[in-house]
Amino acid sequence: MTYNVTSEKAEAFINHSEIENTLAYAEAHKHDRQLVEHILEKAAQHKGLSHREAAILLACEESDLTQRIFDLAKEIKQKFYGNRIVMFAPLYLSNYCVNGCTYCPYHAKNKSISRKKLSQTEIEKEVIALQDMGHKRLALEAGEHPQHAPIDYILESIETIYSIKHKNGAIRRVNVNIAATTVENYRKLKEAGIGTYILFQETYHKENYEALHPTGPKSNYAYHTEAMDRAMEGGIDDVGIGVLFGLNTYKYDFVGLMMHAEHLEARFGVGPHTISVPRICPADDIETTDFPNAISDAIFKRIVAVTRIAVPYTGIIISTRESEKSRKEVLEIGVSQISGGSKTSVGGYAEPTPDAENSAQFDISDQRTLDEIVSWLLDLGHVPSFCTACYRMGRTGDRFMSLIKSGQIANCCAPNSLITLKEYLMDYASDNTRSKAVKMIEQEVEKIPNPKVKEIAKRNLQEIAEGKRDFRF
Numbered sequence: 001m002t003y004n005v006t007s008e009k010a011e012a013f014i015n016h017s018e019i020e021n022t023l024a025y026a027e028a029h030k031h032d033r034q035l036v037e038h039i040l041e042k043a044a045q046h047k048g049l050s051h052r053e054a055a056i057l058l059a060c061e062e063s064d065l066t067q068r069i070f071d072l073a074k075e076i077k078q079k080f081y082g083n084r085i086v087m088f089a090p091l092y093l094s095n096y097c098v099n100g101c102t103y104c105p106y107h108a109k110n111k112s113i114s115r116k117k118l119s120q121t122e123i124e125k126e127v128i129a130l131q132d133m134g135h136k137r138l139a140l141e142a143g144e145h146p147q148h149a150p151i152d153y154i155l156e157s158i159e160t161i162y163s164i165k166h167k168n169g170a171i172r173r174v175n176v177n178i179a180a181t182t183v184e185n186y187r188k189l190k191e192a193g194i195g196t197y198i199l200f201q202e203t204y205h206k207e208n209y210e211a212l213h214p215t216g217p218k219s220n221y222a223y224h225t226e227a228m229d230r231a232m233e234g235g236i237d238d239v240g241i242g243v244l245f246g247l248n249t250y251k252y253d254f255v256g257l258m259m260h261a262e263h264l265e266a267r268f269g270v271g272p273h274t275i276s277v278p279r280i281c282p283a284d285d286i287e288t289t290d291f292p293n294a295i296s297d298a299i300f301k302r303i304v305a306v307t308r309i310a311v312p313y314t315g316i317i318i319s320t321r322e323s324e325k326s327r328k329e330v331l332e333i334g335v336s337q338i339s340g341g342s343k344t345s346v347g348g349y350a351e352p353t354p355d356a357e358n359s360a361q362f363d364i365s366d367q368r369t370l371d372e373i374v375s376w377l378l379d380l381g382h383v384p385s386f387c388t389a390c391y392r393m394g395r396t397g398d399r400f401m402s403l404i405k406s407g408q409i410a411n412c413c414a415p416n417s418l419i420t421l422k423e424y425l426m427d428y429a430s431d432n433t434r435s436k437a438v439k440m441i442e443q444e445v446e447k448i449p450n451p452k453v454k455e456i457a458k459r460n461l462q463e464i465a466e467g468k469r470d471f472r473f
């Protein structure tokens with residue numbers, strides 16, 4: 001099959017020969033200073049790069065040029081996202097799984113892990129625990145299982161989550177990370193009011209993909225790779241892509257990721273809403289030594305920076321797999337969303353029992369509570385944001401993309417971050433975090449450039465202090 005960015009076929013839009021040729025081209029030109037500088041000049045216009053150009057930046061090893069890559073990534077992050085960092089938490093519904101993914105402890109043959117599926121009453125308890133931490137945005141996670149986690153169970157769970165209002169708490173946006181499914185099921189998810197549909201490709205390398213997924217429906221590379229096309233056809237216009245770095249060579253998967261973004265933009269006029277950059281880490285029954293392609297912190301940082309430059313309009317997400325140190329570095333140069341106070345077990349928030357811990361998908365490197373992470377972000381000069389405004393205001397798909405590409409979304413992100421941070425400090429923050437947040441809000445509200453927006457934001461902040469909630473731009 002030949003490369004075709006708008007094709008419906010996985011092996012045409014993620015074309016193996018095109019990736020190999022791109023990697024060979026990048027290897028041959030990585031010392032070509034003039035070319036790298038030319039690409040950096042193009043990237044400085046903040047309109048993104050092609051997968052070939054991005055591959056050259058990823059391969060470039062000159063230290064001064066690498067510094068320019070990091071500086072540009074920082075500049076782009078600041079322009080499109082400002083200093084807000086959106087917070088979310090994963091919620092694991094069920095870890096029953098029929099697939100055989102060799103890197104995941106939920107794989108069907110693992111007998112040493114506790115299997116659990118939350119009932120609606122248990123979901124309610126989890127959601128209350130998450131609301132009591134201050135979370136407003138969740139990412140639902142579930143293994144693939146036709147009996148234990150059919151689509152109706154997922155839909156019922158979403159309804160339960162949105163219905164729970166505990167004290168001033170509310171989950172206002174539910175993103176969903178479930179197995180590749182049909183157009184009809186994607187339509188149902190859209191109707192249930194989900195935010196982003198997230199599905200990781202794991203690796204774009206077909207042969208390795210098949211070796212890593214020996215059994216179960218996920219072993220069908222084309223069906224998995226074409227999932228976002230079906231999601232778009234089902235009306236979900238915010239999709240989140242990602243690979244699990246370390247399963248395959250990072251350069252190959254990085255190019256695949258860029259080509260997937262180009263494909264969605266070319267075929268649907270809307271690129272990915274988010275890109276997640278998880279990397280392989282230890283877990284029950286999984287040794288990282290089994291994965292010789294596991295990447296270092298330095299390479300991880302470079303991947304984040306080049307992604308930021310190549311697709312400026314796409315949010316970048318990291319999880320608590322990352323250590324505090326690694327998170328700090330990548331927040332500056334590109335990451336716009338992080339999880340906080342996360343549990344990767346089924347039922348881990350309400351009752352963190354040993355049984356629940358034994359149902360975890362991966363080990364968490366950053367063990368801090370949400371309040372500690374909020375406090376730390378404030379110390380670093382970021383504004384922790386619990387904003388969920390866009391999809392609730394109908395800013396999804398191409399509407400969202402035109403706002404972010406023009407840089408206008410920052411006019412919403414900044415006041416929304418302050419308003420939602422104010423809610424957090426009123427309802428959930430420790431004294432220490434509260435006093436830092438108060439200072440941050442006072443300082444940042446004055447920086448809002450539009451006088452009308454500034455005036456409304458100040459009024460909203462006052463009204464939140466008086467007990468009102470849920471304002472948004």
Ligand code: SF4
Binds near residue numbers: 104
């Ligand atoms: Fe199941 Fe997903 Fe784990 Fe694979 S990665 S075993 S599909 S839960």
Ligand code: SF4
Binds near residue numbers: 416
């Ligand atoms: Fe995200 Fe939209 Fe809120 Fe900005 S305004 S933080 S893009 S939901």
